[in-house]
Amino acid sequence: MRYVIFPIGIISLLALIVFEVPAWPQEKSVTPYGDFCPQCGKYGTCQTIMTGYDSEKALKDYYRKKGLAVEIEKTGKQFIRARIYDNKGMVDTIIFDRGTGRVRSIY
Template sequence: MKTLILIIGALFIVTTGAFVYAEEKNATPFGAACPSCETYGYCQKPLTYRQAIQNLTAYYTAKGLRVAVSKQFGRFLEANIYREGNFVERVVFDRHTGRIRPIY
């Protein structure tokens, strides 16, 4: 009986540690898609610069984050994402496909 309790206690300690590290640190760890575009395809027509900023802002505001666009190059936007004033990550938004990818 003592052995069983010891095994259960050890399993509890080992498995609860895994959940401590499961917290998401990045806002977009593996990428995401623009809410206005298809999930796995191109937007019906490329988004304008203003539409891209609005979509990025809407996407991250829903997560409680703030967006600051740092530069535009070709069809891409580079933006910094902040949580309560602290830098979280830098992302690239493709205005043709609607893909949001973290860069680092």
């Protein structure tokens, strides 16, 4: 019995190794986790909190380069919440930190 179970077990393990099984979707995210505004530095080095106009312009410029449109949903003292659209519809909802320049997806 051992001589039958052992080869079947080895073949099963080899089948798991040979066939590629993705652990997450292969599509690329619209907003990479923790991306940043080009007007600020990579490490949250904005000199002052960006004005509402500057932060909206920075977001729209950033996503325009990717071929996407931005709709500002809510503007607060520190954060801006926005929806990102492509030709087919909404693809992401993001929060933009006006103090550090960080862009985070919350969708």
